[in-house]
Amino acid sequence: MRVRHGGHGPPILLVHGHPRTGATWHAVAARLVKRGFAVVCPDMRGYGASTPVAVRPDHSQQSKRAVAADLVALMQHLGHDRFGVAGHDRGCYVALRLALDHPTRVTRLAVLDGIPISEALVRADARFARKWWHWFFFGAAEKPELAVGADPDRWYGGTPEHMGVEAFAEYRAAIHDPATREAMIEDYRAGLGIDREHEAQDHAAGRTVRCPTLFCWSTRDDMVDLYGDPLAIWRAWAPTVTGQPIDSGHHMAEENPEEVAAALARFFQ
Template sequence: MAHPRTHATWHRVAPPLAERHTVVCPDLRGYGGSSKPPSTPDHAPYSKRAMATDVVRLMRTLGHERFAVVGHDRGAYVATRTALDHPAAVSRLAVLDSVPIGAALARADARFAALWWHWFFLGQTAKPAERVINADPDAWYGGDPEAMGREAYEDYRAAIHDPATVHAMCEDYRAGLGPDRAADDADRAAGRRISCPLLFLWATGDDMVDLYSDPVAVWREWADDVRAGALECGHHMSEEAPDRLAAELATFLAD
């Protein structure tokens, strides 16, 4: 899911998939109703490695030793780390509107900084972003109840009005600039790759192509079996193109 959405962002996508699959939609660590462990100077409690461990433990608790993982935006980083750290557990991986954190930061230039400045604003600690966000979360984050769905919007709004959640979400970005990038860089240096089939979908109304020219090629640097496609929508594809997204995921999971 994308910052600062909750699991409820999937409410139009999960039901059709649940007709053939067991679907589990957790909030990421720190997001929504999930636990918010104390932060540390290295931000490791909010690293994607820690969140990937959450995913595996959750699925095992529910009786699933091997499973497919689907992630959008920040959730895609967790899904990717789950596949890299726990290859025996992940049968298929779908990543939506995202490239790996290490790949994004390695390619970061002035254009990236202008478009994705929030990575660095949310990720710094000298003048914490929480003070700005908590002054008026609705103005900062926005959100359209008609587009999101009323119940999903209310769940999201409750999350962004919780200072502990806002802090945890900022820690997610701080981890992205620190331990997450280090983990990705270590995997690249060691030649570790994603071995399961990978589906990459991107939104034509977002900036994947503008930033990376050929984002599919980026994923081919990380995975052996890459399938890809574009959805005609904006960034929040589970809200803007839920039927098409559900169909693409259903095909991938059934293949």
Template sequence: MFENFTAETVETGEASVFVRHGGSGPPVLLLHGHPRTSATWHRVAPRLAGRGFTVVCADLRGYGRSRGPAPTADHGAHSKRAMAGDMAAVMRALGHERFALAGHDRGSYVALRLALDRPGLVSRVALLDCLPISEHLSRITPEFATLYWHWFFFARPDVPERVINADPDAWYASRGDPEGMGEENYAEWREAMRNPRVVRAMLEDYRAGLTVDRRHEEADRAAGRRLEPPALVLWSVRDDLEELYGDPLRIWRDWAADVTGHGIDSGHHMAEEAPRELAAALGDFFGA
């Protein structure tokens, strides 16, 4: 994976962030979702580098090989604002003062927070397979609760740690396979899933989502804050976003003045399942 990319750990003060970076040209930061690591981009990053971008793929705080502070009672240590601060520090350490940004799934919430909090850093933002957390929570239906039950299970104290760590291979068995993910990506992911510290950090990400992150988004809406950089919204047509909400762009237009997007013929992990189509869409958007 990631031939001709450099792998290193960047110290941000609060966290140690594992990154892969390569290519040359305008910088692009790619953020993975749950339960993946930065390796999920191994089929997309080289394509973007081939189109003339410097590509940075980072493990989010606590995921994969990144490490952060101990969890806090208010879950703020794993808030999207804290994670966004990590990514701003990483890009600055790598010499990038302004950059394009893409996030998938949980990584999209970090991308949204970074673009809202520090719009001067972000030239363009792509948000993949997501709506703002507060938008999901304001639209709870039996269908949403059935499909997204894990949000609420993960938010429980202590219980999900005991369940997952009792047999992580069984818990995550349906989340990926070597053929679909690529053997090296799969091996890296499974190693991370067997680390109780990683499991705890991933659960704290969800706990923050239903508490401090939701409050931050609600404060944004109350203050009339919207995304300033142009936004691209992409979703997997074989996932559940359209099933639950219809056209996601209709909701995102309340959050961004300049938003475009479309569906991609893929299941949820589009970077692994439809890398050619995703890289083309991101490359066209970031190069516009």
């Protein structure tokens, strides 16, 4: 696993989304370190320079439960038995799973630009399918790897001006690696199957997040358009949740790192 970490103070684990690496947090992490936090920014299992795991028939090797277990082991290795966690995009599903499966480890949870997978799927109407069709395309066998691999740069886009030079270089190396592309697509296959099952089990058992929770959404993304009041959806999973909009498009850590860092610093202090 590739991981960047530094700083002193209360530990915060920052979990990136698809198709980014831990470097997506570079401007946020630097600000949090200056504000007195110890910050850990890994590449999730199979993403960036972290090693993929052999594909299983049920895609459980890329389940949010498996990835969350990786991150608990990482934080213990770094000497953090208890820590705050913030996740963006696909990383918010990992952060949620971490808080549900390891409640004694997570002091506070921040989820950015996402609602639980099962909640998104049960609301997957024509509007969702039109905007987020890749969820279902990535669930198919073989074809997604062929389509993305034909021209990864055109498929994913991105610029060094938007992402940062180092983050962009890492991201391009990742999307041009076939094994990494497969692992990132497997993330979605797991989401449609085993991850959804795990959330259904949580719901049936009445299991919710015990720790204080923050939900942040980008004002120029589609959280409100799709869900009206996404904070209300999160209340069913995290009864103490509070919310804050971020003036940004979807990739808020790159587009408005100052506001993201300020929101996280207030919450995790």
